[in-house]
Amino acid sequence: xxxxxxxxxxxxxxxxxxxxIGGEATDANLRRYLHGIPGIDAxxxxxxxxxxxxxxxxxxxxxWAIDKIISLIDLTTLEGADTPGKVKSLVGKALTPDAGxxxxxxxxxxxxxxDMVLHAVAALGSAHSAGTDAGVNVAAVATAFPSGRASxxxxxxxxxDAVAAGADEIDMVIDRGAFLSGRFGQVYDExxxxxxxxxxxxxxxxxxxxxxxxxxxxxxxxxxxxxxxAILAGGDFIKTSTxxxxxxxxxxxxxxxxxxxxxxxxxxxxxxxxxxxxxxxTSKDATKYIVTVAETVGEEWLTxxxxxxxxxxxxxxxxxxxxxxTSGHYSGLDYVTID
Amino acid sequence: xxxxxxxxxxxxxxxxxxxxSESGRVYxxxxxxxxxxxxxxxxxxxxxxxAVVAARSALGGWAGATAYNRGQVLYRxxxxxxxxxxxxxxxxxxxxxxxxAAAFAQVDEAIDRWVWYAGWADKYLQVAGNANPVSxxxxxxxxxxxxxxxxxxxxxxxxxxxxxxSAVAPALVSGNTVVVVANEAMPLSAISLGEVLATSDVxxxxxxxxxxxxxxxxxxxxSHADVNALDLVGAGDLDWIxxxxxxxxxxxxxxxxxxxxxxxxxxxxRVLAFTETKTIxxxxxxx
Numbered sequence: 022x023x024x025x026x027x028x029x030x031x032x033x034x035x036x037x038x039x040x041x042i043g044g045e046a047t048d049a050n051l052r053r054y055l056h057g058i059p060g061i062d063a064x065x066x067x068x069x070x071x072x073x074x075x076x077x078x079x080x081x082x083x084x085w086a087i088d089k090i091i092s093l094i095d096l097t098t099l100e101g102a103d104t105p106g107k108v109k110s111l112v113g114k115a116l117t118p119d120a121g122x123x124x125x126x127x128x129x130x131x132x133x134x135x136d137m138v139l140h141a142v143a144a145l146g147s148a149h150s151a152g153t154d155a156g157v158n159v160a161a162v163a164t165a166f167p168s169g170r171a172s173x174x175x176x177x178x179x180x181x182d183a184v185a186a187g188a189d190e191i192d193m194v195i196d197r198g199a200f201l202s203g204r205f206g207q208v209y210d211e212x213x214x215x216x217x218x219x220x221x222x223x224x225x226x227x228x229x230x231x232x233x234x235x236x237x238x239x240x241x242x243x244x245x246x247x248x249x250x251a252i253l254a255g256g257d258f259i260k261t262s263t264x265x266x267x268x269x270x271x272x273x274x275x276x277x278x279x280x281x282x283x284x285x286x287x288x289x290x291x292x293x294x295x296x297x298x299x300x301x302x303t304s305k306d307a308t309k310y311i312v313t314v315a316e317t318v319g320e321e322w323l324t325x326x327x328x329x330x331x332x333x334x335x336x337x338x339x340x341x342x343x344x345x346x347t348s349g350h351y352s353g354l355d356y357v358t359i360d
Numbered sequence: 361x362x363x364x365x366x367x368x369x370x371x372x373x374x375x376x377x378x379x380x381s382e383s384g385r386v387y388x389x390x391x392x393x394x395x396x397x398x399x400x401x402x403x404x405x406x407x408x409x410x411a412v413v414a415a416r417s418a419l420g421g422w423a424g425a426t427a428y429n430r431g432q433v434l435y436r437x438x439x440x441x442x443x444x445x446x447x448x449x450x451x452x453x454x455x456x457x458x459x460x461a462a463a464f465a466q467v468d469e470a471i472d473r474w475v476w477y478a479g480w481a482d483k484y485l486q487v488a489g490n491a492n493p494v495s496x497x498x499x500x501x502x503x504x505x506x507x508x509x510x511x512x513x514x515x516x517x518x519x520x521x522x523x524x525x526s527a528v529a530p531a532l533v534s535g536n537t538v539v540v541v542a543n544e545a546m547p548l549s550a551i552s553l554g555e556v557l558a559t560s561d562v563x564x565x566x567x568x569x570x571x572x573x574x575x576x577x578x579x580x581x582x583s584h585a586d587v588n589a590l591d592l593v594g595a596g597d598l599d600w601i602x603x604x605x606x607x608x609x610x611x612x613x614x615x616x617x618x619x620x621x622x623x624x625x626x627x628x629x630r631v632l633a634f635t636e637t638k639t640i641x642x643x644x645x646x647x
Contacts, residue, residue, distance in 0.1 A: 351583070
C-alpha cells in the first residue's frame with residue numbers, strides 16, 4: 022500500500038466512523054452508538070470459546086501452527102529493569118529463536134518501552150523492517166504505558182519520541198478511567214490524536230495498536246464497546262492487555278474482539294488486527310487462539326499484519342514443542358534460552 | 361440381601377493432584393487369583409510429560425529446602441505410612457496373595473526403610489562431601505547436589521510397596537523430584553502411597569505417580585530432555601538397553617535394572633547415584 026493510499030484509507034475510516042456514529046464524535050453521540058450495539062451473551066461466548074479450544078489438531082497441522090505462532094509473536098520485554106543489553110539479547114532471540122535449528126522462522130516484532138526503541142533498532146540492523154513489514158518490526162509501548170495516567174501532551178510526546186527513534190508500531194493504552202465513566206469522546210479524541218502522532222516525516226504512519234486493558238473493563242459488553250470505539254477512532258490493531266494487571270488475555274475476550282473485527286470488515290471492507298497479550302504461555306493455548314481466529318474472521322487474518330501474540334515466555338514453550346516434533350523426543354528448558 | 365461392592369476407579373498422582381489420565385483410559389487391577397479389585401488409570405505419554413513438567417516446577421522448592429527440613433518431611437511420610445499399615449497389608453494380601461504375616465513384614469520393612477533414608481537427608485552431605493586439600497589460601501569444597509528430575513520404573517516383581525519405596529525414597533533424599541511408573545500389575549500400594557503423600561508435608565509435584573504400562577511410557581521418559589536421571593530398577597523385562605541409549609542422547613544418568621529379592625536394597629550408593637558433585641573454591645580470608 023502506498024503512502025497516499027494509506028492516508029486515503031485513514032481519511033475514509035474517519036469519515037466512515039462519523040457516518041456510523043451519526044454526527045460528531047461527542048460523548049452523547051458515541052454513547053448512543055456504543056450503547057446501541059447488541060449486548061453479549063456471556064454464557065454463550067464462553068461456551069463458544071471453550072468449544073473452539075477443543076478442536077483436535079493433527080500432527081501436520083500442529084507443525085504448521087507452531088511455525089505460524091512463532092511468526093506471529095511480538096517478543097516482549099516490558100520491565101522496569103530492562104537494559105540495552107537485555108533488549109539486544111531479545112533481538113537476538115527474535116532473529117534466531119532456535120539457534121539449534123535455523124529453519125525456525127523469525128518472530129514478527131520485538132515490543133519494548135519507548136526509550137529502548139533506539140537499542141532495538143540498532144541491534145536489528147538490516148533485519149529491521151523499517152516500515153516495510155519485510156523484516157522484524159520494532160513495537161513500542163507509549164502513552165504512559167501501562168496506566169495511561171498522564172496528560173495528553175505527554176502521551177503524544179511519548180509517541181513522537183518512539184516513532185522518531187524508529188518504532189514501526191505503537192502500542193497505546195486507552196484511558197480506562199474516561200471510558201468507564203462514559204467519557205467516550207475523550208477516549209476517541211485521544212486515539213485520533215495518537216494516530217496523528219504516529220505520522221512519520223515522510224507522511225507514512227506507524228501502525229497503531231490500541232490496548233483496551235480488558236482486565237479493567239469488567240464486562241464483555243464493555244470490551245465490545247471499547248473495541249468498536251478503538252476501531253472507529255482509527256486503530257490498526259486492537260490489543261487486549263498490557264500484561265500488567267492480573268487478568269490479561271482470555272479466549273472469550275479475544276473471541277469477542279475478533280467478532281467486532283469481523284463485523285467491521287463486513288461493514289466497511291477494512292481489516293483491523295487483533296493482538297491478545299499477556300497470560301498466553303503454552304503453545305497449546307496459542308493454538309486455541311489460532312483456531313479461534315481462523316474460525317471467526319478467517320485464515321487470511323493469520324498474518325503478522327493482522328494478528329499477533331504479545332508474549333515473552335510463550336516462545337520458549339513453542340520452541341520446545343517444535344524441537345519435540347523435529348527430534349521425536351520431549352525437550353526441556355535446558356534447550357532454550359533463559360530470558 | 362447381598363450388598364453390591366463399590367469398586368473404585370483410581371487416578372494418577374501428578375503435581376499434588378489426582379487427575380484422570382489425559383487419554384481417559386483405565387485398566388483392571390486383579391488380585392493374584394484373578395478376581396477384579398479396582399480400575400486404575402492407564403497413563404499415556406502425555407501424562408508422563410505432564411508429570412515431568414510438575415516435577416520440574418517442584419524441583420526448586422524441594423532441592424532448596426534445608427536438609428534438616430527434607431529429613432523431617434520424609435520422616436513424616438513414614439509416620440503416615442505407619443498409620444495406614446492395615447490398609448497396605450490388605451492391599452498387599454489381595455494383590456500379591458501372600459500371607460498376612462508376610463504382608464505385615466513387608467509394610468514394616470518399607471516403613472523402616474523410609475525412616476532409614478529420611479535419616480540420610482542431613483547426613484549424606486558429610487559423608488559424600490569433602491574439603492579438598494589445595495596448596496593455596498583457599499577452601500576447596502566438593503558438595504553433592506541433587507541431579508534434578510528422576511524418572512523411575514518401579515520394580516515390577518517382588519513386594520509392591522517395598523519395591524516402590526526402595527526406589528523412590530533414595531531419590532528424594534538429596535532433593536530430587538521424582539516421576540515413578542508404578543508396578544503395572546499391582547499398583548494398589550503405589551496409589552495408596554500417593555494418597556499418603558498428598559496428605560503429608562511433601563510439596564505437590566515432588567513425587568508423581570503414574571500407573572499403567574512401563575513399556576509404553578519408559579521410552580518417552582528415557583528420551584525426555586528434561587529428565588536428568590533414569591532409574592531402570594524395574595525395567596528388567598523391557599528393552600532397557602535401548603532405553604539407556606535413548607537416555608544417553610540427552611545426557612541422562614541411568615541406573616540399570618536390578619532383579620531378585622535384593623533389588624534396590626538400601627544403600628547410600630542409591631542416594632549418591634542421583635547427585636552431582638559441585639566443587640567450589642573460596643578464599644580463606646585475607647587477614
